[in-house]
Amino acid sequence: MRKSQNENFNYALFGNPIDHSKSPQIHNLFSEQTKILHIYKAINIPLDQFSSLISDFFKNNIQGANITSPFKKEAYLFADKLSERARIAKSVNTLKKINNKYILGDNTDGIGLLSDLNRLKFIKKNSSVLILGAGGAVQGILLSILSLGCSVYILNRTTLKSINLVNQFKQYGNIKIFEKDNMMKNKSFDLVINGISRNIQYNTSFIPLHLFSSHTFFYDMNYSFKNTTFLDWCIKIGANHISDGIGMLVFQAAYSFLEWHGILPKTDYIIDVLSKN
Numbered sequence: 001m002r003k004s005q006n007e008n009f010n011y012a013l014f015g016n017p018i019d020h021s022k023s024p025q026i027h028n029l030f031s032e033q034t035k036i037l038h039i040y041k042a043i044n045i046p047l048d049q050f051s052s053l054i055s056d057f058f059k060n061n062i063q064g065a066n067i068t069s070p071f072k073k074e075a076y077l078f079a080d081k082l083s084e085r086a087r088i089a090k091s092v093n094t095l096k097k098i099n100n101k102y103i104l105g106d107n108t109d110g111i112g113l114l115s116d117l118n119r120l121k122f123i124k125k126n127s128s129v130l131i132l133g134a135g136g137a138v139q140g141i142l143l144s145i146l147s148l149g150c151s152v153y154i155l156n157r158t159t160l161k162s163i164n165l166v167n168q169f170k171q172y173g174n175i176k177i178f179e180k181d182n183m184m185k186n187k188s189f190d191l192v193i194n195g196i197s198r199n200i201q202y203n204t205s206f207i208p209l210h211l212f213s214s215h216t217f218f219y220d221m222n223y224s225f226k227n228t229t230f231l232d233w234c235i236k237i238g239a240n241h242i243s244d245g246i247g248m249l250v251f252q253a254a255y256s257f258l259e260w261h262g263i264l265p266k267t268d269y270i271i272d273v274l275s276k277n
């Protein structure tokens with residue numbers, strides 16, 4: 001059964017849930033643009049079956065895969081070899097079968113996010129950045145942000161995960177846990193990045209308003225056909241500069257495509273198309 005499903009495509013996205021993913025549409029556009037045969041499907045994986053199913057897919061036709069929430073850590077453990085950025089992140093969003101011998105794990109979330117923040121002019125060297133969340137995506141982006149010389153504060157529901165991230169990344173730059181009461185009263189963040197995967201109730205007891213200014217940029221790694229809950233809240237508190245994560249999605253996909261095929265597809269017109277849908 002799985003073999004016949006597998007015969008029709010050679011690249012895939014594995015996650016749970018993946019129902020509304022725009023990745024197949026993006027990869028179809030890359031395939032059209034580059035004329036490379038690249039048939040990409042989104043596949044929902046039961047939460048307890050990641051490694052057995054991925055092994056089966058790679059034994060068959062699959063040449064490469066993207067991995068999304070909540071499997072990036074499992075993909076990191078599954079890969080036989082790792083790129084430098086995936087090794088440091090301990091999180092994998094891209095797998096590639098090499099010479100039918102082994103599976104390489106990479107992470108393109110960091111370069112994807114940074115490319116979009118640069119496109120939007122949302123980030124500068126030394127920006128002060130508040131990151132909400134400490135999951136696989138945040139692990140994937142931290143090295144890129146810290147490498148730019150930014151100071152990073154992490155705020156996550158589960159404090160232990162924030163502590164672990166700070167310990168994991170402190171050798172790469174200035175990273176701290178966000179502690180509301182210890183923030184300087186006259187300091188505001190240049191950029192806030194949301195990496196929380198669920199729609200939660202954002203309010204000012206969560207993050208005090210004095211930590212934002214009219215110059216603060218707000219970036220939600222999530223995206224939706226209308227504003228995300230986070231961006232709705234940002235507008236309510238007076239944000240002037242907001243963006244969802246469509247651009248990041250397209251850029252991280254483009255860098256996965258580069259890993260698989262050696263060509264970096266053009267992205268601008270695809271971001272425009274998807275932003276309008």
Ligand SMILES: NC(=O)c1ccc[n+]([C@@H]2O[C@H](COP(=O)([O-])OP(=O)(O)OC[C@H]3O[C@@H](n4cnc5c(N)ncnc54)[C@H](OP(=O)(O)O)[C@@H]3O)[C@@H](O)[C@H]2O)c1
Pocket residue numbers: 068069070072109112132133134135136137138156157158161195196197198200221222223245246248249250252
């Ligand atoms: N645009 C893009 O290209 C792109 C790329 C990657 C990811 N993303 C998006 O980024 C989001 C995060 O992905 P991920 O891979 O990091 O997911 P993940 O590993 O499952 O992490 C989820 C994060 O959300 C937090 N969270 C979940 N439910 C919460 C709740 N009810 N209240 C407060 N916090 C909650 C978790 O906190 P705890 O640690 O306390 O559980 C954790 O920090 C996803 O929505 C994903 O679609 C977008």
